[in-house]
Amino acid sequence: MSELPKSWTWAAIGDVTRKSAKWDPRTSDDKFTYVDIAAVDANTKRITAPQTILGAEAPSRARQIIEHHDVLVSTVRPNLNAVAFVSRESHGAVASTGFSVLRPTESLHSRYLFHWVQSPRFIEQMVRQATGQSYPAVSDRIVRQSLLPLPPLEEQRRIATILDQATGIQDAAGRYSQILRAHRRTAFLKVLDDTPISHLPVEAVSAAVIDCPHSTPRWRESGVTCLRTANLGYGEWNWDDHRFVDEAQHTERTKRAELLPGDIVLSREGTVGVMAMVSPGMRASLGQRLVQVRPSDEINREYLMEALLHELHPTRVEHRMIGATAKRINVKALKQLLLPIPPRDVQDRFGSIAMKIRESQNQAEKRLAHVTTLTRSLQSRAFRGEL
Known part of the structure; x- marks a missing residue:
């Protein structure tokens, strides 16, 4: 102990x-x-998506x-660190037993505790x-038995204030990326409104539309990236939980097709609707529940x-x-899914706008990563x- x-x-x-x-x-x-866990x-x-x-x-968990x-503090998949501070708006709500609900005593400042449960330690x-x-999961008992460094209350307040300010800057950087995403969405909806479809x-x-291998990867500490649903956002990548397989597994998992720049990787089970585009120089294979879509030459890939x-x-x-416990869309249904397609010149105009937004998003993500490291x-x- 330090x-x-x-x-x-x-x-x-x-x-x-x-x-x-x-x-x-x-x-x-x-x-x-x-x-529940999905609400955080x-x-x-x-807490962003509570249910009524x-x-x-x-x-039974409510x-x-x-x-x-x-x-x-979510007790399931602790590596994802799904924690939240209960705001005034959520006062009186009912939480899942999948959380440890920590209510500070007079000797512990709530915001200090909130920052501690986000710490790498x-x-x-x-x-x-x-x-x-x-x-993977921990019990409520394990959360409560874990140790935290406890300074005097006034020092806790001072530390919490500094960290609140730092995370505020981090949040602002994250919101800028969301604004850019919303701008891309607005440009797309304008195409649908103004153009024959x-x-x-x-x-x-x-x-090609290529399903993932139906086998669980054997994870390694390092090697070649193996993609999971957690790596997908709404048109961008998320590397907070980066997983790897060895070369032999990578070769096995890419037998059907290598991932090429411009391919779109999407989730077909669980969190459906998240996806990202393979960038130049990216080398990876598909984990479970993912599908690889390779655009034809007849369509703009950004569109x-x-x-x-x-x-x-x-x-x-x-x-x-389909599915009672884990909702999913099968590959056959995905292939038959109808998409609104405008003339190619309209697609390309949208693609040009989308690429500029993507470049801005990439810069925003780099700034966010830098601010996150400093925080x-x-x-x-x-x-x-x-x-």
Whole structure:
């Protein structure tokens, strides 16, 4: 255990937090707000998509009443660090038992705790103690038994204020990327509004539609990138959880086709509607639940990706999805999915706009990565008492 400043101590999280009250919503006919794991954005660390549910329809995991200033820590897939600070808007909601609900006592500042559970040291503790290969998880007990560095309360407030300011700059950089994404979407919708449209199936505008190998990759510490749904965003890549396979596996997993620049990789199961385009110099293979779409010469690839994003949005493609527990769209249905196709010159004009936006997004992502690195460095120094 590392040495702390003299006025600091190590404390178990459970010793400086309380547990939330429990309630079974199924005892009521009223509607309630439900916060499950999917409601927390692991990137922004916010509750972004709570559900409104009738008490009679409440899932068995809906049990924990949350309050403003609580800190939620997802106990499943701790490497993704799905944590959130409960805002005033979510006060009184019911959270899944898949969270540790941490309610600070008077000796612990809530924002200080919120920043600690995002720290590499906390994440490493959770990942190290997680059990389950395909669905790694920790228990609430493990979260509460873990140690955090505890300075005097006034010092906690000072550290929390500094880290709030740093993450505010980080959030602003992230929002700029979202604005660019929205601009691309607006340009696409304008094409649909202003131009005569034909409707063609995906297979008619693709040189190939290739399903992933139906086998679980054997992960390695380093090697060749193997893509997962977690790496896909809405037209961009996410490398927060970067996985690798060895050369032999890469060769095996690319027998059907290598990934080429301009190919579009999309998810067909679970989080459907996320995708990204293969960039020059990128070498990777497909993990499970992914599909590789290679645009034909007859379509602008930037336009094709935006059309796929549009038609595979969950609200538009829901009627084509199958499966009781894990919703998915099969490859046959994907090939038959109709896309709105304007004349080629219109596609190319859109593609030119989209490429400029992509260049701006790439620059924005680089700035965000730089700010994120600085924020993490500041965070590490803060919890060593070096600020």
